[in-house]
Amino acid sequence: MEALIVVDVQNDFCxxxxxxxxxxxxxxxxxxRLAEAAPFVVATRxxxxxxxxxxxxxxxxxxxxxxxxxPGAELHPGVDRxxxxxxxxxxxxxxxxxxxxxxxxxxxxxxxxxxxxxxxxAGLALDYCVKATALDAKRAGFDVVVHRDATRAVEVTPGDxxxxxxxxxxxxxxxxxx
Ligand code: VGL
Ligand code: ZN
Numbered sequence: 001m002e003a004l005i006v007v008d009v010q011n012d013f014c015x016x017x018x019x020x021x022x023x024x025x026x027x028x029x030x031x032x033r034l035a036e037a038a039p040f041v042v043a044t045r046x047x048x049x050x051x052x053x054x055x056x057x058x059x060x061x062x063x064x065x066x067x068x069x070x071p072g073a074e075l076h077p078g079v080d081r082x083x084x085x086x087x088x089x090x091x092x093x094x095x096x097x098x099x100x101x102x103x104x105x106x107x108x109x110x111x112x113x114x115x116x117x118x119x120x121x122a123g124l125a126l127d128y129c130v131k132a133t134a135l136d137a138k139r140a141g142f143d144v145v146v147h148r149d150a151t152r153a154v155e156v157t158p159g160d161x162x163x164x165x166x167x168x169x170x171x172x173x174x175x176x177x178x
Contacts, residue, residue, distance in 0.1 A: 001115040004038035005101060005137070006031055007123030007130045008046045008090075009079050012065040012072035014124075019065035021125050021152045028078035030150035030178070031122050035083035040114050044101040046129065047073060047089035052098075054091075061156075066091070086110060090129070100132035108140050118143040122150035127160040134173050144173045 009031060011017050014024040035041045046066035054060035066073040068089070075081070088105045091098030101107050111119065119142040121134045130151050137144045146168055153161030165175050 001040065002038060002118045002120060003040040003042060003111055003114065003116040004031075004034050004120045004122065005107075005133060006035065006041065006043040006079070006084070007101060007121060007133050008044055008066075008125070009076050009123050010045060010066055010072065011074055011076055012046075014076050017065070018063050018072050019154075021154050023152050024124050025076060025078065027123060027150050027152060028076055030147065032078075032080045032083065034120060034122055034147060034150060035080060038083075038120065040111075040116060041084050042086045042088055042101075042107065042110065043075060043079070043084045044088045044090050044105075044107075044123075044129070044133070045073060045075065046091050046098070048091045048098070049094050051094050052091060053095050054098075068092070097132075099129045100136045101129070102133065102136035102140065111142070116142065118145065120145045120147060122147045124152060126151040126153040127156075127164040128154060131164045131168060134168055135171055138171050138173050146173055146175045147178055148175055149178050
């Protein structure tokens with residue numbers, strides 16, 4: 001059984017958002033196509049309290065983004081809701097990293113309940129939440145495929161996207177085009 005995890009395709013990570021990823025919205029169409037082919041689709045949302053550790057005002061690396069319940073935290077309007085079977089909210093603890101869709105969410109159990117053995121991963125951002133989610137999926141024992149063209153990287157430092165791909169491959173994650 002295969003599942004697709006759509007990571008954090010939210011307004012704040014798309015052009016015009018609070019933590020804009022270059023071409024972030026370019027993942028929407030390829031993800032809708034992947035979702036059509038996937039029997040089980042989980043969308044994650046970065047879903048922070050207003051005092052999350054990662055915000056600059058608490059000394060963290062990021063501007064305020066994806067505060068739960070705000071328009072910036074909504075899924076991009078182009079994401080086909082009818083394909084999504086479950087939504088998993090991440091980064092809810094003010095003091096925990098919260099990059100991975102598997103951290104404190106019950107996602108692993110949800111996938112197991114659905115008989116999932118292979119996990120496809122796409123979304124935003126390749127060098128943070130996509131990477132962390134794919135690595136945790138692999139550690140949990142799933143076969144993992146990351147769809148490169150259905151992701152974009154933040155690239156705080158240029159090359160972070162390609163370094164993420166290398167790290168994923170070293171961990172045994174299959175990174176494919178498309
Ligand atoms: C993410 C930075 C901060 C992500 C979330 O979804 O990759 N990146 N919060
Ligand atoms: Zn975040």
